[in-house]
Amino acid sequence: MSEYEYWVVEDHKMGIFWLKLNRPNKRNAFNEAVALELGEVLDEFRTNEEIRILILSSTSDAFFSAGADIDWFAAINGEEAEEISKKSHEIFGKLQELPFPVIAAIKGVCITAGLEVILCADMIYVADNAKLGLIETVFGITPGGGGTQRLVRLIGPNRAKEMIFNARIIGAEEAERIGLANAMFPLEGFEEKIDRIARKMLMNDQGAISRCKKLINLATYSNDEGFREEQYSFNTSFASGEPRSRLTEYKKQQEREKRRKERKQKKAEIKK
Numbered sequence: 001m002s003e004y005e006y007w008v009v010e011d012h013k014m015g016i017f018w019l020k021l022n023r024p025n026k027r028n029a030f031n032e033a034v035a036l037e038l039g040e041v042l043d044e045f046r047t048n049e050e051i052r053i054l055i056l057s058s059t060s061d062a063f064f065s066a067g068a069d070i071d072w073f074a075a076i077n078g079e080e081a082e083e084i085s086k087k088s089h090e091i092f093g094k095l096q097e098l099p100f101p102v103i104a105a106i107k108g109v110c111i112t113a114g115l116e117v118i119l120c121a122d123m124i125y126v127a128d129n130a131k132l133g134l135i136e137t138v139f140g141i142t143p144g145g146g147g148t149q150r151l152v153r154l155i156g157p158n159r160a161k162e163m164i165f166n167a168r169i170i171g172a173e174e175a176e177r178i179g180l181a182n183a184m185f186p187l188e189g190f191e192e193k194i195d196r197i198a199r200k201m202l203m204n205d206q207g208a209i210s211r212c213k214k215l216i217n218l219a220t221y222s223n224d225e226g227f228r229e230e231q232y233s234f235n236t237s238f239a240s241g242e243p244r245s246r247l248t249e250y251k252k253q254q255e256r257e258k259r260r261k262e263r264k265q266k267k268a269e270i271k272k
Contacts, residue, residue: 001044001048002041002044004037004040004041005033006021006022006023006033006034006037006038007019007020007021007037007038007041008020008022008059009041011050012198014052014202015051015052015053015202016052016055016195016198016202017045017050017051017053017054017055018054018056018057018105019041019045019054019056019057020057020058020059021034021057021058021059021064022059022060024060026066026069027060027062027063027065027066028058028060028064028065029065029066029067029068029070029113030067030069031068031069031072032084035088035113036091038091038095039090039091042094042095042098045098046094046098051100052100052202053100053102053103053201053202054098054100054101054102054103055102055103055104055105055194055195055198056095056102056103056105056118057105057106057191057194058106058107060107060108061108061127062107062109062129063107063109063110063114064106064107064108064110064118065109065110065113065114065117066109066114067111067112067113067114067135068113070250070251070254071251073139073141073243073247074244074247074248075244076238077239078236078237078238078239078240079235079239080238081144081234081238082231082234082235084144084234085144085230085234086231088116088144088145088146089145089146089230089231092116092117092120092145092146093120095120096121096217096221099213099214100209100210100213101123101198101201101209101213102120102121102122102123103121103122103123103124103125104118104121104124104125105125105127105190105194106118106124106125106127106130106132106181107126107127107187107190108130108131109131110130110131110132111131111132111133111134111135111169112133112134112135112136112147113145115132115133115147115151116134116143116145116146116147116150119146119150119154120146120150123182124175124180124182125181125182125183125184125185125193125194125197126172126175126181126183126184127172127184127186127187127190128172128184128185128186128187129172129187130171130172130175130181130184131169131170131171131172132170132175132180132181133163133167133168134151134164134167135167135168137164137167138167138246138250139243139246139247140237140240140242140243140246141234141237141238141243142230142233142234142237143234144231144233144234146230147164148164148230149221149227149230150221151163151164151180153221154180155180159178172184
């Protein structure tokens with residue numbers, strides 16, 4: 001099994017493999033390198049006969065992914081945006097099309113691109129500290145990695161619109177209640193619980209499971225036009241120039257907040 005810069009592969013035996021996102025200095029934010037490397041990992045996994053179940057997670061308990069890297073998105077134009085959306089559909093689609101079950105095991109923050117990735121899993125389990133959302137509209141953007149097409153299939157059009165229009169981030173309990181997550185478990189012992197779920201699945205015939213997955217996906221994801229329209233909309237958003245100004249302002253706000261916290265910490269240290 002190859003080693004990767006941003007993705008950690010763990011063999012939990014019996015054909016259960018974990019794939020963990022690992023870019024802690026950027027809160028596991030997606031940039032081009034992270035996405036392209038995910039595509040490489042999935043290409044290798046597709047032909048690996050040792051893998052019977054894949055579990056997608058993160059090395060951090062605090063976040064699966066903070067979404068797209070702000071520095072990356074603030075610099076792209078409309079033409080680049082459409083290509084990014086097209087490539088994201090291709091890479092994330094590889095996860096959805098793997099011939100074996102894919103379980104998403106989510107701890108902490110999972111928004112925008114992070115949520116779009118896990119929507120490609122066959123099952124989603126969340127720790128009780130999970131926070132999920134598609135907040136692109138804050139920045140004048142539409143989701144570009146399949147979010148508008150896949151979220152609606154899990155929670156229905158009205159709830160999907162409510163989440164996306166309001167850029168609403170929901171907690172683990174609500175995610176379970178509305179069907180975005182299969183179940184919620186305590187963070188303590190979370191990975192062990194997911195391992196037990198996977199081992200139970202191994203008791204059934206893997207060939208039959210693979211065929212059932214293909215049939216269910218055919219029944220669920222047959223709208224190519226919707227994905228193409230999402231690519232076009234992502235392009236249109238960035239071509240307007242609005243996302244760049246909003247993302248730049250958001251980055252400035254983050255920097256101001258960081259400086260404020262540093263000043264507060266220094267004052268507290270002086271008082272000591």
